[in-house]
Amino acid sequence: MRFKVLDYLVTLVVAVSGGALVLLVAITGWQVYGRYVLNDTPTWAERLSLLLILIVALPLSAVGLRENIHLGISYIVEMLPRRAQYGFELLRTLLLGAFGVAMSVYSYELVVGTWNRAIPLLGVPQGVQYLPLVITGGLIVIFMAERMWFLLRHPAEWLERTEETI
């Protein structure tokens, strides 16, 4: 029920996110070391950390949608007949895809609108902080398109599956 090529995309996202987390720990450690040992606080560390956390969390949250790990309430829909559940699965996929589109488009507006000013103490454009959201929106669209593809192409298979966690 999945495209192999998107598995590679997921691996890439996970590797970047994991690397960013390790880097985040290292930078914070360096900040303490700079302040107490070198008596020269790295003033860029805090702002850079705030960018890194977005890279750790956001793209991976799109992967989380693909893998259904986000918290939600599924039991209300699960009380309905299987065919109705299928309808709601279509609706959810559509809504999440649309949210992904909105996320990408509007965040791109934010990127453009704030690109010509710098983040204080870091020097990179402020628009950079909205880029992870543009990418995340794109990933959501891709993963929801994948789900929609299989829902529409193989409805019978979906209907036969039991105990699907949402």
Place this chain on the structure above:
Amino acid sequence: MGLAFLLGGFVVGIVIGLPIAFALGIAALAAAFYEGLPELIVFQRMIAGMNVFSLLAIPFFIFAGELMMRGGIAMRLVRFAQAVVGQMRGGLGLVNVLSSMLFGGISGSAVADTSALGSVLIPMMREKGYDDDYAVNVTVTSSIAGVMVPPSHNMILYALAAGGGISISSLFLAGVVPGIIMCLCLGIASYVVAIRRDYPAEPFPGIGPALITGIVALPGFLTAVVIIGGVVSGIFTVTESAAIGVIYALLVTVFVYRSLSLHDFWRSVLQSIRTTAMVMVLIGTATSFAYFLALYQVPAAILDLLLNITESKIVLLLLINIALLVLGAFMDMGALILICTPIFLPVVRQIGMDPVQFGMLLMMNLGLGLTTPPVGACLFVGCSIAKVKIETVLRTIWPFYFAVLVALLLTTYVPAVSLSLPALFD
């Protein structure tokens, strides 16, 4: 009318099974659309919500908890607890509660508690003849200690949502006594149930071996001392303390216990980033949602409403507790802290309650929500580890809910429970 779009959109989203984080975001987007506001505000608020320095402590706490679980710190804490209280009748129930308190003092998260301790203790209890439902009951409810006993990343969220002015170190100190009281209540509950079900006792290993388990567990337990010490002494900021906690846990598991392989390390990273992604996105969209609540002046309206219903402080606090319990049953803790704090904090300030005490009340209510259906992350994790049905567990969990409620009432109506320890350090 716009408010109906916001709340209605959210409820419909939840009912049709959207993930909570995305239901919040979609509802906020609908409200922006209805109001003719630039839709990009929703995403700007999302980033703003995630872009707060003290929030960085959250992935670090999660990471430290994962390292401790996979690096054998959790296991050694359980052995120590077993040596201390295991020889009482139904001893493994008490071991479970005590371990939660010790481990909760490091991981900062109730869900991490449930999965770390549950995967060690539930099979152990089953082997010694304890029933599955009892094992899950104790594991799940005692994991609320992870939220109450410092450090707790949910307290950081609360300090943030309160708009500054509440010191995180006061919150950390304030959680100690309510956390201990709750564990005492749960200990009594698990003892009483154990006696009625005639569960066995563990043999006492002797003073010497018991002492050794303590010494072995100590380096791992010091992770908590490093984190809390860093915050309370103020030598490090909260975020720095959490990062140093990660580095310390790494050093202990690699060089002292020598039980963390490269594979374990990478597994810890993977699990941490997954949890972080879920928590952070929820924080982001909850911030967007809260923006519209503020725009529609919901906090002020609820303040008026509550103060008009009753003048009695006791009734008001009871109402707030009930509201939080109901909300907590349906929604996740992090999002609720961000949404409920601006709504209820002005109310309790009006009746003269200390914001630190309110924080404890909030933590305990929403922590209890993690263990109740329909949405209870700890309950789900506990049941899936034991492979039992939620219904089976719920049939016998009442004494444990009751124990938590007793602790909750004490925390609600006796300010000294929360406030005496922070006052000592002031």
Place this chain on the structure above:
Amino acid sequence: EEIRGWNTHAPDYPVSVAMDHFGEMVAERTEGRIEPNTYHSAQLGEQDQAIEQMQFGGIDFAVFNLVPLNNIVPETQVTTLPYAFRSVDHMHRVVDGPIGEELAAAMEPANMVGLAWYDSGARSFYANTPLNSVEDLEGLKIRVQNSDVNVAMVEALGANATPIPFGEVYSSIQTGVVDGAENNWPSYESTGHYEVAPHYILDEHTIVPEVFVINKDTWDSWSAEDQEIVRQAAKESAELQRELWAEREEQSEQIVRDAGATIVELEDKSAFIEAMNPVYDQFVTDENLRDLLNRIQATE
């Protein structure tokens, strides 16, 4: 028509009271055609984000400090340089005159119409060790705001510039994460920083005005008559704010002095002023900025 205002301070702060007063005046004088409603206590976000929302149309009016505007309206950077103004009175004369209008005009490309100037006093250094001269700051860890000018300024004094979130400054000084910080009288007092850093040296390095702005799209949608009413109300609110601010400063100074803090007044600030030369070299790079600075300093 309701218009939304952003403000970072608590409802009883001078800025907040003045903005509420602005709202009442406008609602009354336009007979309800325009009803300003101010959301206090940063309910609609922190200042950086509020500036973005102003630009994209989420909020209609606000009072902004000029420091966070530096990267958006380059002209404002000059007013945030140390010793750009000689005194608070001097700052008032500058912003109330043609230079104030020039600065306001520079904000239009960022979708803001500047209407009036509020006060935020003069900022000075304080620390947990005695500060009697510029030399005493050398080697100290000083908390700074998230601003390039502020970091450069503290580093020009030979101190270690340490960015720390505002809410954590108290405990950071208490425990030696930093040795001191810098702020105006009301902040020094209301945060309780004087308890842990009781040595305040009145070097008055920065005197940064705050600007009352209206969203340009909102402004353009009004008749000339209503625009005049709003402009007048903004100016009157600024007068009120300056009065309240002066009172507040006095109260705070009294509280701090009564608590026994050491206050060092400087007869001669030239040592501080000279130390700032590298900051000027770094930030006043363009002809226009240099010219603007010269005209500010030439204002009587």
